[in-house]
Amino acid sequence: MILKNEVQLDGQGVQERLRNLLGAMVRWQTYSGELAVGIAHLLKVTRSYWSGLFHCYDVEGLPRTNNDLEHVFGKWRHHQRRCTGRKVIPALAVIRGSVQLVAAIATQLQAYSASDLASVSHSAWRLLRVQLQQHQHKRVQQRHFRCSPSKYLASLEQKLLQLTLLS
Structure with a gap:
């Protein structure tokens, strides 16, 4: 219920409410019997995720779970496939995806005007x-290496030789 944040x-x-609950669990862990192993595991996992666990409560619209984030x-991958008419996401998404994804999510949260875009640092x-x-x-x-490894390595060797001859 704490992480649901109703x-x-x-x-x-x-963070404070969860810290209080975990503190109580630590204090009463010796009386928990068979649950002690589960409590120890919960404490260990929570400790490892602690630094990034609470951002979603400060940033409106940020998904709270991995499932929500996925x-x-x-949705973005589906949109990319529909736009291109392909069954798989285009390879360009690997290169431009980080920018496209942020833009797609940001424009879902609010509409941006030309003046908003003009205020970006050049x-x-x-x-x-x-x-x-x-x-x-x-x-x-x-891609060049995968298509022709020997040709690619020969061109690298040529460039290396040119650099050593210049010095």
């Missing part, structure tokens, strides 16, 4: 474009 607490409030991704936008281009270049290199 009383609509913020992340700090949910549903968001699944340097941050350029940096993102460079990162996407670098990722795309890596994918192209991987």
Whole structure:
């Protein structure tokens, strides 16, 4: 019931209530009999996830469970397949997917105007474009290697020799 957050607490409030419950479980664990093993496991798992467990209560619209998050991704994949007419998601989603997914989720939460888009930092936008281009270049290199490994390695060797001859 605490993580369901029916009383609509913020992340700090949910964290405090769960901390109190877990503290009580630790105090009474010796009296729990056969449940002691399960309580120890719950405490261990909760401790490992603690740092990222409460963000969903502070960010409106952020899915609270893996199933909810997978549903968001699944809707995006379904949309991508419908847009392209393919049965599988396009390979471009690997390169541009991180940007497309964020844009798709953000536009579901609210509508953005041209002035909202114009207020984006140009340097941050350029940096993102460079990162996407670098990722795309890596994918192209991987494809070249898979298609013709000997040719790809020979071209790398040629470039290496040119670099050593220049120095």
